[in-house]
Amino acid sequence: MRAFLFECKKLLKKKTTFVSISLSILSVIGLYLFNYSVVEKINKGNIAFYEINLERFNNFVNDSKEEKENAIEAGNTAKAEEMDLMIKRYQESSTNYENLKKSYEKESWKTLYEEDMKNLQIFINDPNGSSIGIEEQLISNFTIRATYEEIKILKENNSKPFIQNTIHDNFLPTIYDNFTGSSLEQWELITKRYGREGFxxxxxxxxxxxxxxxxxxxxxxxxxxxxxxxxxxxxxxxxxxxxxxxxxxxxxxxxxxxxxxxxxxxxxxxxxxxxxxxxxxxxxxxxxxxxxxxxxxxxxxxxxxxxxxxxxxxxxxxxxxxxxxxxxxxxxxxxxxxxxxxxxxxxxxxxxxxxxxxxxxxxxxxxxxxxxxxxxxxxxxxxxxxxxxxxxxxxxxxxxxxxxxxxxxxxxxxxxxxxxxxxxxxx
Amino acid sequence: MKLFLFEMKKIHHTRAFTIFIFLTVLFISGLYIKNYIQQDIIIANKVQQFSEHRSDVFGDIQLYRKQKEEGLLESETEKKLAVASKLHGEINELIQAIQDKKWETELLTEIKVYQSAIVYQEMKGTFEKSKKDMLDTISLNEELLKKGLPKEDMDLSIQPPIFMKKIVSLLLNPFGFLILLLILGTSITREFEEKNIQMVYVLPVSRPYYIMNKFISLVVIGIFWLFIVFFISYLLPYLFTETTENSFSYPLMSMEGNFITSSHYLKEAMIYSLFYMIFSISILIFFGFLIRNTIVTYLLIIFLHIGNFIILTNGFMYQVNPFTYGMVDLGVINDDTQSFFGTSLLFGASIVLMIMSIYMNKRRGIR
Structure with a gap:
């Protein structure tokens, strides 16, 4: 026991030990800060993406209103009705994006989880019928199911998700996907996960x-x-x-x-x-x-x-x-x-x-x-x-x-x- | 000159560098043998890839034919059936050309297949390959046909320029340079730890002269290692592979989609790796003479390299960061990096580090 304690004391007395441990601690802190800056950057990017979509749908609404007015002037009631429907649809989408953006900014994840689950439900209900893809290459049913279940658990626990470079369906990457080429690059970009919190x-x-x-x-x-x-x-x-x-x-x-x-x-x-x-x-x-x-x-x-x-x-x-x-x-x-x-x-x-x-x-x-x-x-x-x-x-x-x-x-x-x-x- | 030769002799006597050279040669030879054995896998993989496309298209054809039999076929779907049938035939031709090893026919047929596939995708047909990848492949095939070269598998090729490119990506990266520094750096820090430096400092040799000799001897050793890497990766395919004429004109696609020849790639890779190696050694000299402790010096160098690797792999490539050029393969194929700017930056940074090392050690004592 004495020999062991003596060896421990020797290690502790070495300056090298303290300098090495301090360097290691500083490196890990540096790594954490780098990750934190990346998370903040992605966060801002995602909010900007919501704003872009919001603006896009607002532009669609304005364009459709203009078209409706032109149709009314031309006496084309069918076209005017069609435009009316389009305006309603675009306004719904715009309101939806507005709500999603607010939820994202306030970090009220429940709303976002419900939206994601709603989007994935169709693929869960009919695995052989339809699927979602990245440039013609389809995401596997396993990935869709796993993502759905993960979101369900996060919603039940009211937990924060990992941050990813996407605002739609934060997919959980699994081994069941075999993307190649530019689809793989895009998939890796949108599924790369960064932890916001310590754990x-x-x-x-x-x-x-x-x-x-x-x-x-x-x-x-x-x-x-x-x-x-x-x-x-x-x-x-x-x-x-x-x-x-x-x-x-x-x-x-x-x-x-x-x-x-x-x-x-x-x-x-x-x-x-x-x-x-x-x-x-x-x-x-x-x-x-x-x-x-x-x-x-x-x-x-x-x-x-x-x-x-x-x-x-x-x-x-x-x-x-x-x-x-x-x-x-x-x-x-x-x-x-x-x-x-x-x-x-x-x-x-x-x-x-x-x-x-x-x-x-x-x-x-x-x-x-x-x-x-x-x-x-x-x-x-x-x-x-x-x-x-x-x-x-x-x-x-x-x-x-x-x-x-x-x-x-x-x-x-x-x-x-x-x-x-x-x-x-x-x- | 005598001091320089003495430093070289010291490094040689440590045996670590000799073993490192031997392991480098072993690694390159092992990879070459593995690629040589797996040449048949290239054909098998291509056939499998196009067979999957063929079965997807055939599935659609069967569906359209069933609809036709039931009288449910619309004019749009009839057009799709025609395109799908044509595409199916072309894929069959392509698979045959691959199996017969007729590279020119293969390239031409692949272009036809992808052109038809793009049309088929626009009609909402099933062909699981992105349009961008197909267009890139068409451009590459056209370029290869112009130069009269067969297409090579970038991972398994045993043609000299492509094999050399693979070695560059595997060895000339932050981890490869890190191992080189760990091997070479003992010659600095150990002298302080074992107090041999006391003897050196009483010799009629100025400290700046001694540090410069250390630096030059390490650079020469580093250049020797780079020479071995490029030489062995060229020699093995040259001796044991039936090399294609004009193989060094093989087109490589840059990040922006432009083509550079493999000879241009290798020239830039040699330049970047040489200057990055000089820069790494100047960092080693700087920290080695500053800290004078093996463990702390190496921890600092390890953290610096790993930290930069993490930054680079997360997409933060800044032209003014000299560590960007440590990923030699990425640096060459990235259109934004200019070799003159990169090499000047690395050389300038090396000079600054050496001046700082010399200045710090001019009057510093030894304890």
Whole structure:
């Protein structure tokens, strides 16, 4: 215990530790502020879009009135009646847009959710009849259903949605859409989601592989407890070898002190965006939904996704974040054990970081087997079962990932200990 | 000169750079082998894509024919049936040309298919491809026919210029340059941490001279890495692929829809990557000599690169931001970026950073 506390004290006394943590905090704050400015920009853009539509319909009303007057002068009563109907329709649309704009500005989301649900209802009722598309490429029925259910849950909880570059039907992007070319570009533009509140922003970050990045940086800062003291120029480890401490005690103290700091650093980096949000739009609701795929049943055509019959459900942010928390514990343990082992061989933090980053990147892309621990790095896709659905492999699950991290982490830690134990000569 | 050679020798002795060069060659070779093996997939993907279009059109034809049999066919629908039948025939021709590997026929037939498809879409027929994409493809095919070149798959091609373009997009980006800096930067920060710099500063060599030598040696190493990237990505297809004559005239579409030749693209890519590499190294020298700590220097450089990558991928490309040119592929195909302005900006920024590094270290002690 004393050795462990001593190692912790050493880490805390280093100026590097404080400067690194401060830099990391500033970077995350910078990232939050950038996201906030983007959200504000999109918000203004959406309001401007409402105003453009409002002006457009007002112009239609004026043009139709003019045409009606001309028709009356010409004695064309049929045309005048037609124009009358058009004027009524345009005025209704104009009033509708006016109400929607006011609701958007006041953030009374219930009105907007009801409007979106009304627009999507026709496609829900008749999935084989009609659909909505982006430049001739249709949005899948699965996406429409998932979007509808998501809006329903948001309306029930009276929660704020993510902000998107559109005022019509904030679609939830799913894996069931296969857009190409300019349709894909447009789809990605309108479905890119930005979190307004703390929890939503955190979900957005987690989807961008924020946790692996934070853990890698944490390993870089805290993972050199033995390697930094066993180089050719710095032989501080020799001092420990002459103390009445067993090798196991030294190893455990150094290993655990680095891991504890890594864990605290990772949790701090997850908390910073939430703290920043307290000064802007608030934390938000923990009842917001996250889509979880239920997979596709095998059919006569082999493994294909069925956008009409495949099902899904939603979990709330609270359940999602509990899973993320447990994942952070075990993922950081796994990555730290790899980094620690590599650092015992390489002793250069830059190279160790590059190697670990390269191994993670290759591992993430090389195989989608459930026994590949790196496939669980993108934890959002594991919790939502996106990878399991796309690869038709139900074995790729959250619990499998955690078990793999624990077992492999322990094995690598033991290997690291044996490397340290048998490294009698420090040169 | 001796100091410069000594710096080069030091970097070489760290072995990290040698391993990095080896891994770069391995990566490029691995990608080439993967593309070589997957050449048949290109044909399979094209056939699958047009087969899906064909079945959509055939579905419509069956519907119109059923309406005709029941006597429900209107004149509009009859016109649609005629266009759909013509389109169906042209798609069949196209699929045959793809399978027979007759590239000229393929290009000509594809133009016909998309022209008919645009007409069919205007009649509210089913053809799931955007009009903009079809028009772009027609322009590209016309350009290729003018130059006498077959169409290449931008991801799986093994023709030298297209393969080189793929390597540029994969390696010459903020992450690629970041890895290069992480490898090279140890030669600066470690000297301060291990106190070797004390010995250097007592030598009869001025500090500005020492810093400039450090900078030039790192730039030379960086240029060597860039040379390896471009050379290997050219050599492998040149040796093992049946290269098309005039392949370096292959037209590439810019963001605004204009065409640039692949030779022009590669020239600009080399220029941007060279100057961006010089700029990155000047940042490394600046922070390395300022902070003198490995972990903090690298964290700063990592955050700078990742932060700029996030800004760029969110569509905020500013010509006055030197980090914009770190995405070499995007910088070249973006019509708004001018290579003269970009390279001048990068070079100017590098000079400013070097002057600041020299000035800050002129009288600063070593602790």
């Amino acid at each position: 939503s922003f955190l979900v957005q970050l987690i989807q961008m592989l924020y946790i692996p990045a934070v853990v890698l940086i944490g390993c870089f800062i805290f993972g050199n407890t033995i390697s930094s003291e066993s180089t050719k120029k710095r032989r501080g480890i020799n001092f420990y070898k002459v103390l009445p401490y067993s090798n196991l005690k030294i190893f455990v103290a150094k290993y655990l002190s680095g891991y504890v700091f890594l864990l605290l650093f990772s949790l701090l980096m997850l908390a910073i965006p939430l703290v920043c949000s307290l000064f802007t739009n608030g934390l938000g609701s923990l009842k917001n939904p996250i889509l979880v795929y239920e997979g596709s049943k095998p059919n006569i055509f082999g493994n294909t996704l069925n956008p009409i019959d495949d099902q899904f459900h939603f979990i709330d942010y609270q359940e999602y974040f509990w899973k993320i928390l447990l994942f952070v514990f075990l993922f950081s343990f796994f990555m730290y054990s790899i980094y620690f082992l590599l650092s015992l061989f390489i002793k250069n933090p830059n190279i160790t970081l590059i190697l670990l980053g390269a191994i993670t990147f290759i591992g993430l892309n090389i195989s989608s087997s459930e026994f590949n621990p790196f496939i669980y790095t993108d934890i959002h896709k594991i919790i939502t079962r996106e990878i399991a659905t796309l690869t038709f492999n139900p074995g790729v699950s959250y619990s499998t990932g955690l078990k793999l991290y624990l077992i492999i982490g322990l094995i690598l830690s033991f290997i690291g200990y044996f490397k340290f134990y048998f490294n009698k000569e420090i040169t």
